[in-house]
Amino acid sequence: MVHESAYVDQPSTIGAGTKIWHFSHVLPNTVIGKNCVIGQNCVLGPDVSVGNTCKIQNNVSLYKGVVLEDGVFCGPSCVFTNVNNPRAEIERKSEYRQTLVKRGATIGANATIVCGHTLGEYCFIAAGAVVASNVPAFALMAGVPAKRIGWMSHAGAKLGADLVCPLSGDKYREDNGTLVLVEQGKKDVSHG
Structure with a gap:
């Protein structure tokens, strides 16, 4: 449309x-x-x-x-x-x-x-x-x-100190400045 x-x-x-x-x-x-x-x-x-x-x-x-x-x-x-x-008078493509x-x-x-x-x-x-x-x-x-x-979290919820998603129950851990999914929760939340 x-x-x-x-x-x-x-x-x-x-x-x-x-x-x-x-x-x-x-x-x-x-x-x-x-x-x-x-x-x-x-x-x-x-x-x-x-x-x-x-x-x-x-x-x-x-x-x-x-x-x-x-x-x-x-x-x-x-x-x-x-x-x-950027400059108005200079082409920067x-x-x-x-x-x-x-x-x-x-x-x-x-x-x-x-x-x-x-x-x-x-x-x-x-x-x-x-x-x-x-x-x-x-x-x-x-x-x-x-x-x-x-x-x-994957479901779009802010994670607390326990790194467990309050919406899905997914459990994460922090690893060298990244977040890693450890265990998928039991709650039915679409993961697209």
Whole structure:
């Protein structure tokens, strides 16, 4: 479904079940997976890749070099950059840097993602945070610049000191600055 006020430039690929809402613009050579929701006033592309079941809320621009894997949530007005040293009078396309957002990541409203970094699987970027370095999988990041303040579970719950997910019962352990699933819980929570 593409709203009548939205534009989709060709060539572009849009998966089945994807919805593109008011005043959004998909630029050429952009690939959007199945069952995604692209909110109002979004710009995607050119040459952007969006996985399946992603939700991109209102006022988000995904510029060349941004890659979202499956199940990524981009909160309202979050920001992606694609060059570290922009100038209005100097063309810097040769300096574009890729930003990879791994499966299941959540980016909060008004967060800024500085280009050239990878956001790990199921990480959670707090609203208003400024990410200027790579983010480990499952990390809960907040602040300016963003720092890890905790861990999130696969199900999207903040983990306490015991590293047991209150939603699923999944048990984790910390290993050299990473989070590792030790035992899957018994509670029925979809792991996508």
